[in-house]
Amino acid sequence: GNSVTQMEGPVTLSEEAFLTINCTYTATGYPSLFWYVQYPGEGLQLLLKATKADDKGSNKGFEATYRKETTSFHLEKGSVQVSDSAVYFCALINTGTASKLTFGTGTRLQVTL
Amino acid sequence: DTAVSQTPKYLVTQMGNDKSIKCEQNLGHDTMYWYKQDSKKFLKIMFSYNNKELIINETVPNRFSPKSPDKAHLNLHINSLELGDSAVYFCASSPHRAGSYNEQFFGPGTRLTVL
Numbered sequence: 020g021n022s023v024t025q026m027e028g029p030v031t032l033s034e035e036a037f038l039t040i041n042c043t044y045t046a047t048g049y050p051s052l053f054w055y056v057q058y059p060g061e062g063l064q065l066l067l068k069a070t071k072a073d074d075k076g077s078n079k080g081f082e083a084t085y086r087k088e089t090t091s092f093h094l095e096k097g098s099v100q101v102s103d104s105a106v107y108f109c110a111l112i113n114t115g116t117a118s119k120l121t122f123g124t125g126t127r128l129q130v131t132l
Numbered sequence: 133d134t135a136v137s138q139t140p141k142y143l144v145t146q147m148g149n150d151k152s153i154k155c156e157q158n159l160g161h162d163t164m165y166w167y168k169q170d171s172k173k174f175l176k177i178m179f180s181y182n183n184k185e186l187i188i189n190e191t192v193p194n195r196f197s198p199k200s201p202d203k204a205h206l207n208l209h210i211n212s213l214e215l216g217d218s219a220v221y222f223c224a225s226s227p228h229r230a231g232s233y234n235e236q237f238f239g240p241g242t243r244l245t246v247l
Binding site: 057061062063064065068106108119120122124125127 | 167
């Protein structure tokens with residue numbers, strides 16, 4: 020079956036630090052990959068996506084590259100801000116699974132001044 | 133202006149009670165979903181409806197019954213509530229275009245607490 024593994028949190032960084040949140044997946048075929056963000060007290064928002072190997076998704080300074088050879092989709096940002104503090108979820112949809120999103124366990128990011 | 137809305141936002145109830153959570157989307161989407169987020173933030177799909185037809189039904193106790201009166205609404209009814217049902221329940225919707233990924237838009241969540 021499909022599964023997504025994320026690094027355990029919380030991740031605590033100072034403002035302007037470099038961020039990496041690791042994500043690896045297990046799936047047959049060619050899944051589409053996503054990062055969702057959940058700000059405190061809110062629902063999930065799509066942050067970025069990549070639908071095929073070597074695609075790079077990017078949004079709001081965040082980037083992730085779909086690496087089929089390592090089955091990874093690590094999230095990076097060059098300089099985090101306090102406002103980036105949230106829980107980040109890596110997720111995939113596999114073909115033939117009727118749009119069923121499979122999520123990782125989420126990684127809490129806390130950015131301090 | 134709210135795209136996907138849920139009511140109530142918070143629900144506190146006693147074990148054994150029956151309760152419902154409502155979801156409405158004004159995006160014109162054909163597909164709607166219910167997800168459960170447990171205390172450790174783990175998110176798992178429960179159900180999905182496409183044009184009022186059930187298309188995803190994960191391993192969920194049959195005390196949970198989704199109902200879709202029209203494609204803009206997907207309600208979740210829970211019978212005989214148990215302590216383990218305490219969680220945040222998220223509704224989502226997406227368009228339905230065959231052969232491609234359809235972005236899912238999430239509601240703000242309903243925090244259910246069973247005492």
